[in-house]
Amino acid sequence: MEHDSIALIKEMANGSREAFRQFYQKHASLAYTFAMRILQSPSDSEDLLQEVFMQVWRQASRYSKERGNPEAWLITITRSRAIDKVRSKRRADKGVQKVEDHVKTATEASESSVASKSLAKLTVSGALTELNAEQKEVVELAYFDGYTQTEISEKLGIPLGTVKTRVRSALKKLRGVLTTKESETN
């Protein structure tokens, strides 16, 4: 599978549109699902996917395995662009929120926010279920929602040091899961 994708990237680098089409068909669902999880919007995700695959096409010749396997490379590109967008949107929403705060009670705003988020979230299974609730929470906030460590600390009302500890322990566990899976595959 991975070798197939590498071969497709090599052909893309030489200008093969057919290879690009196959690469798209193979990985578009993953990239779109990931974009949807971060952006929570079909139209934004669609736009993002176009940008991502344009970048894949243009940078195919610069791909190397050091950038990760093809799927990891695609996921890194997708996440980088999606996080930029979601952070930019969050900055804009902050301005709106300030205005809304004057007309809504804190309780109403909080309830509305929680309700909309829970509706929009996509289910994550697999590796993330290996984490405890606290680890899972910080990883989701950082990896899927694009919050920085300081923002997570403020959002959860916990010290910055605790955020770092939880992130680190979560990542250590995830690396362990990956290593185990790779061993099982091999």
Next chain:
Amino acid sequence: MDQEKWLELAELYAIDALDGQELKDFEVHLAAGDNLCKERIQEVRESLSVLPQSLSLIAPPVGLETKVMAQIEAHPNVAPQGAFEIAPPKPSLGWVFGLGFGVLALAAGAVFILNQNNEQKLNDVGMQLKEAKQQVVTLQDELQQAKSANQEVKSEFEAQLKQFREASKSELLTLQQSLKDMDAQKIKMQKMEEEMKSGWAEKNNMMKVLSSPGVKKVSMDVLMEGVDAKAQVYWHPGMKQGMMMSTGLPEVEGTEIYELWAIAGENAPVPVGSFTVDKDGMAYVNVENVPSDMIIDTFAVTLEPTSGLQAPSGPMYLAGSA
């Protein structure tokens, strides 16, 4: 800061959670070349790539593939020869490599990260610039369309307004004319009404006179040769009022007019009524302006060249003794 601390920051950096001064310090450290950190970043990113794969997959919208393919059609991808190289398996960095190789690797790592970052940023900026340009073009198009639509609406409105004004003006003129006509008609009707009232009053008065017991009928003889006429004067000597009726008198020409005269003895005739006749030679004329002390013994009709004469000058057509 010890290596362990840098590696901790590398993990946070790998998921873009690092911020503030720590982010700046770490980027400087990374640019200086720390393969262990670089490896850790790579390792974390690759590990976390399993997370999206754990999501329940959603198929992208139908038609997106066509859009994406159309996009790349517009951007041919011709790679320089030998640009694509699959990197060999990652060498295990450590003491087995000599110091020289370590220095080279660190330098190469720094250059790689710098290049990678710069390249990524350039791509991002380029993409954002392209999007911004596209948005500007779209906005310009929309603005132009809005202006054009606005101009069309304005022109149409002005044309309709002009048409409406012209129609209104024409209608107003028609209405004004109608109003004038109606006013003229009204005046005419009022005049007719007054005339009718006056006529009725005269007729009533005359009927009273004619129905009074003292009325005398004076038959007029025709004195003009070739004229076949008949005429009578109904005269009330007490009231000094009366009426003459005639038929068969010839029509007058130009300013000519018939004049009825009252004659008392040897006194000069007094004009007591002027008249013309219709095409049948018929005429009705009231006997008016008879002096109160005049005792009439003869009525006569002459044809005068014009009205208002105080003495007869024309030929006598009729005469009768009262």
